[in-house]
Amino acid sequence: MSRFDQLDDRTPYFSVKYEVAQAQGNEDTLPFWVADMDLPVAEPIVEALRRRAAHPYYGYTSVDPRFYTTFAEWHTRRHGTPMNPDLLAPAQNVVHALLHVLACDCQEGDGVLVQPPVYFPFYSIIEKLKLKRVDNPLVLKDGRYEMDFDDLEEKLKSENVKYMILCSPHNPVGRVWNEEELTKLVDLCYEHQVHILSDEIHSDLILKGKHIPLHTLNDKAAQITTSFYSSGKTFNLAALHAAYIYMRNEEQKKLYLDLENKWDIPLTQLFGVVANISAFSECEGWYQEMMSYLQSNLAFLRDFIEKRLSPIRLIEPESTFLMWIDCRELGLTQAELRRFFLKEANIFLNCGEMFGKEGVGFMRWNIATPRARLEEGLERVARALKKRMEG
Numbered sequence: 001m002s003r004f005d006q007l008d009d010r011t012p013y014f015s016v017k018y019e020v021a022q023a024q025g026n027e028d029t030l031p032f033w034v035a036d037m038d039l040p041v042a043e044p045i046v047e048a049l050r051r052r053a054a055h056p057y058y059g060y061t062s063v064d065p066r067f068y069t070t071f072a073e074w075h076t077r078r079h080g081t082p083m084n085p086d087l088l089a090p091a092q093n094v095v096h097a098l099l100h101v102l103a104c105d106c107q108e109g110d111g112v113l114v115q116p117p118v119y120f121p122f123y124s125i126i127e128k129l130k131l132k133r134v135d136n137p138l139v140l141k142d143g144r145y146e147m148d149f150d151d152l153e154e155k156l157k158s159e160n161v162k163y164m165i166l167c168s169p170h171n172p173v174g175r176v177w178n179e180e181e182l183t184k185l186v187d188l189c190y191e192h193q194v195h196i197l198s199d200e201i202h203s204d205l206i207l208k209g210k211h212i213p214l215h216t217l218n219d220k221a222a223q224i225t226t227s228f229y230s231s232g233k234t235f236n237l238a239a240l241h242a243a244y245i246y247m248r249n250e251e252q253k254k255l256y257l258d259l260e261n262k263w264d265i266p267l268t269q270l271f272g273v274v275a276n277i278s279a280f281s282e283c284e285g286w287y288q289e290m291m292s293y294l295q296s297n298l299a300f301l302r303d304f305i306e307k308r309l310s311p312i313r314l315i316e317p318e319s320t321f322l323m324w325i326d327c328r329e330l331g332l333t334q335a336e337l338r339r340f341f342l343k344e345a346n347i348f349l350n351c352g353e354m355f356g357k358e359g360v361g362f363m364r365w366n367i368a369t370p371r372a373r374l375e376e377g378l379e380r381v382a383r384a385l386k387k388r389m390e391g
């Protein structure tokens, strides 16, 4: 038995995942939506937090330099590419970081390109800053999503695009972008003087293929890329708010830190720093075990969908624990689809439409949960589907 098979009750601990699912459904609704794991975090992290908490002084605290060096070393070990810790800046989380980096350099109306269906907070960041959203939708070809480079070139030429937010790997479609794709993308952005904000929060969660940190691709990429990382997904620490921005250069880092200073925004907090240092320096074993647990959950889900949930289909993921489920052949509207999963199967998923109109007919299913819970969720869908087919 794996430590991840443990079925803990998170409801007494203000878990958003459970609270929202139960508010939408009922006390028994199983949540497979928001991107956190129902898997206990690594013991060395808990121990490091306990140790620090036992020292009863939680006053203003500076950032331990190991916050940066342990992450840079982890990144290098993981991807085989160098990272200069001096170019890292702290942030509360990735969404906050994206918003602030754009705020440093954009004027109202500047174009920001995104590739829907994509992580929907990108849209609200663009809206909050009164920027212009420019869509370059991904295309689904033979069960796999690809970038549309003709459309991209067209939009870069005509839409006053200043930034692009790249989701790499991509949430929700699960793609790990390859060298050829990234090279084409960088060539086009470089030619049209567009900076890329590369959200690489899922880059440790690779199921197939190899993630290329965009800043290491080539010289052009290094000049136009700002990258975003966090321990939130890899080590399940979203509530501790300690993320990283890998800046293009010292000037950009200064601009960002000056903005944060101007508004007196705290960039990290004590327990997040303590947890990240432990995560990135002591938790390789937990990480490897977690990845093989995800792989086996994926194999289970894939097999179950193929055998029992037809005509529902899985878009084969290359990364993340967020599965993109193609339900179009059920022939339901998005509202009916949501109702089917929530009211008939009693499980709560993310609706594809949240990620843009390209997501209509899809649902997103988080499989970072004990196998028994995943199995129960799938059985519920199988029963609801059978009832519907018979009814």
Ligand SMILES: Cc1ncc(COP(=O)(O)O)c(C=O)c1O
Pocket (backbone or CB within 6 Å): 035, 092, 093, 094, 095, 096, 119, 167, 171, 199, 201, 202, 230, 232, 238, 243
């Ligand atoms: C692509 C992507 N970026 C950012 C986030 C959120 O990160 P944070 O909690 O650090 O803002 C998520 C969470 O699911 C995500 O999928």
